[in-house]
Amino acid sequence: DAKTTQPPSMDCAEGRAANLPCNHSTISGNEYVYWYRQIHSQGPQYIIHGLKNNETNEMASLIITEDRKSSTLILPHATLRDTAVYYCIVRGPGANAGNMLTFGGGTRLMVKP
Amino acid sequence: NAGVTQTPKFQVLKTGQSMTLQCAQDMNHNSMYWYRQDPGMGLRLIYYSASEGTTDKGEVPNGYNVSRLNKREFSLRLESAAPSQTSVYFCASRPGQVHQPQHFGDGTRLSIL
Numbered sequence: 001d002a003k004t005t006q007p008p009s010m011d012c013a014e015g016r017a018a019n020l021p022c023n024h025s026t027i028s029g030n031e032y033v034y035w036y037r038q039i040h041s042q043g044p045q046y047i048i049h050g051l052k053n054n055e056t057n058e059m060a061s062l063i064i065t066e067d068r069k070s071s072t073l074i075l076p077h078a079t080l081r082d083t084a085v086y087y088c089i090v091r092g093p094g095a096n097a098g099n100m101l102t103f104g105g106g107t108r109l110m111v112k113p
Numbered sequence: 114n115a116g117v118t119q120t121p122k123f124q125v126l127k128t129g130q131s132m133t134l135q136c137a138q139d140m141n142h143n144s145m146y147w148y149r150q151d152p153g154m155g156l157r158l159i160y161y162s163a164s165e166g167t168t169d170k171g172e173v174p175n176g177y178n179v180s181r182l183n184k185r186e187f188s189l190r191l192e193s194a195a196p197s198q199t200s201v202y203f204c205a206s207r208p209g210q211v212h213q214p215q216h217f218g219d220g221t222r223l224s225i226l
Binding site: 032034036041042043044045046049051100101102103104105 | 117146148155156158161171172201203205212214215216217218219220222
């Protein structure tokens, strides 16, 4: 799986957009970008994933650069409940045993009033 | 809207006791997973089941056994609990298509004294 790099922490004002970057410069052609978040003491929550096109769902938008070497997760109107650790994971189909997910350090997003 | 349900949510065991952690999903997913998460660390895969009737070892299988009882249920058993197995255990499931994301339960917090 491609290695990912994320800033360790970010702050965002409540009601503003939170833009979380992820660098994955070694991504290969069949690897997807996944975003999860983990709110303290809860299970990881799937947010969104994509291959090369930008994606949007009810939770967030995912912008992937044309060369696919980086991506940005956008939470359009952050709330206090969005305070969590956000993980960017890159992986391809059948990359390792059982398609297990490897969670790196992630970005700790603090949404402030 | 149950998703992945884990029981129990909390458990305290004495060293040497045995216990089974239960996991059930109602999303008709083919693959199921057991991870553990130690404080301040990422998730590590214990065992997985790619489809009903199959199970395979992950990164850290020693001290654990699993049973894929049917398509819905995947249990994790500790035969003789050790303090090193104190952790938060997460179950996840995934549809058949390999690029689809995993969805997690809320975890079982297990303490072994």
